[in-house]
Amino acid sequence: xxxxxxxxxxxxxxxxxxxxxxxxxxxxxxxxxxxxxxxxxxxxxxxxxxxxxxxxxxxxxxxxxxxxxxxxxxxxxxxxxxxxxxxxxxxxxxxxxxxxxxxxxxxxxxxxxxxxxxxxxxxxxxxxxxxxxxxxxxxxxxxxxxxxxxxxxxxxxxxxxxxxxxxxxxxxxxxxxxxxxxxxxxxxxxxxxxxxxxxxxxxxxxxxxxxxxxxxxxxxxxxxxxxxxxxxxxxxxxxxxxxxxxxxxxxxxxxxxxxxxxxxxxxxxxxxxxxxxxxxxxxxxxxxxxxxxxxxxxxxxxxxxxxxxxxxxxxxxxxx
Numbered sequence: 001x002x003x004x005x006x007x008x009x010x011x012x013x014x015x016x017x018x019x020x021x022x023x024x025x026x027x028x029x030x031x032x033x034x035x036x037x038x039x040x041x042x043x044x045x046x047x048x049x050x051x052x053x054x055x056x057x058x059x060x061x062x063x064x065x066x067x068x069x070x071x072x073x074x075x076x077x078x079x080x081x082x083x084x085x086x087x088x089x090x091x092x093x094x095x096x097x098x099x100x101x102x103x104x105x106x107x108x109x110x111x112x113x114x115x116x117x118x119x120x121x122x123x124x125x126x127x128x129x130x131x132x133x134x135x136x137x138x139x140x141x142x143x144x145x146x147x148x149x150x151x152x153x154x155x156x157x158x159x160x161x162x163x164x165x166x167x168x169x170x171x172x173x174x175x176x177x178x179x180x181x182x183x184x185x186x187x188x189x190x191x192x193x194x195x196x197x198x199x200x201x202x203x204x205x206x207x208x209x210x211x212x213x214x215x216x217x218x219x220x221x222x223x224x225x226x227x228x229x230x231x232x233x234x235x236x237x238x239x240x241x242x243x244x245x246x247x248x249x250x251x252x253x254x255x256x257x258x259x260x261x262x263x264x265x266x267x268x269x270x271x272x273x274x275x276x277x278x279x280x281x282x283x284x285x286x287x288x289x290x291x292x293x294x295x296x297x298x299x300x301x302x303x304x305x306x307x308x309x310x311x312x313x314x315x316x317x318x319x320x
Contacts, residue, residue: 008262008263009260014256015260016274018248019273019279021283022253025245026118026123027119030118030119032237032238033237034224035116036115037224037230039111041235041242043213043216043220045250046250049252050250054207096208099198100203100207103215104214104219108220111216121176124284124300125292127281128281128300128303129182130185130189130277131186133193135157135160135310137190140190140191159306160306162302163302163306205258271308277300281300
């Protein structure tokens with residue numbers, strides 16, 4: 001058991017590193033291509049990766065089910081059970097499609113704001129502001145669904161606001177354009193998480209993930225042709241960042257998250273994945289030569305404490 005938990009934690013640490021380093025690759029990609037075209041290209045690659053995974057898993061699952069069941073449906077009771085099972089499977093398919101489309105809309109909206117915003121801010125700041133979705137989730141959950149929260153959550157929210165002030169607000173007391181876009185991105189990611197949480201319990205997770213990436217691909221591709229002029233030469237110039245963000249950060253990252261969380265406990269899992277923000281700073285320093293001021297560094301530390309605090313176990317039971 002301990003070995004499995006260690007394996008899960010290691011996989012999630014690797015996932016956090018993949019996602020965190022992705023911010024630097026996203027910024028590198030903006031040297032040769034428009035943000036919407038970049039987003040469309042990476043979403044298409046992620047859709048292909050997850051789509052292949054979904055097909056393989058579904059085929060394997062059906063084969064195992066066929067072997068276990070065998071041809072023994074003979075009496076009326078078993079037939080009734082089959083009918084009930086078929087109805088349940090039909091509802092699950094409908095929820096998988098609905099959840100995939102809903103999550104895809106949130107995902108592409110958040111990714112577009114993030115990709116446009118990263119043009120105007122550093123990879124490190126982008127990582128920490130994006131991580132604020134962990135603070136927005138309990139706030140949005142309380143406002144929309146009256147989910148009760150402990151005092152530690154509200155303390156984390158307060159610390160997050162203070163940290164954001166030090167990190168993003170300049171002496172003239174306003175957010176820069178890039179930081180504001182990243183803040184909207186974090187809010188949309190919180191909507192994505194709540195949407196996933198609502199549908200994943202009554203849907204097929206891998207298939208739903210594949211549908212969300214297909215939805216994100218279609219929408220971002222439409223927007224790219226509406227507001228930009230996608231060209232093959234641009235994609236060739238930004239091919240390495242696109243490949244990383246599409247296959248590695250998108251396809252591989254989401255797959256590793258599912259595998260890692262299968263073996264890890266929820267609280268350590270979320271704490272490990274919050275290290276994505278730290279890896280974003282490291283990526284900016286190592287790949288882009290970025291540097292933070294003392295004020296911005298203090299903001300990062302405060303926000304990181306808030307991100308960890310909001311994930312600590314509480315005594316308030318989760319409301320269904």
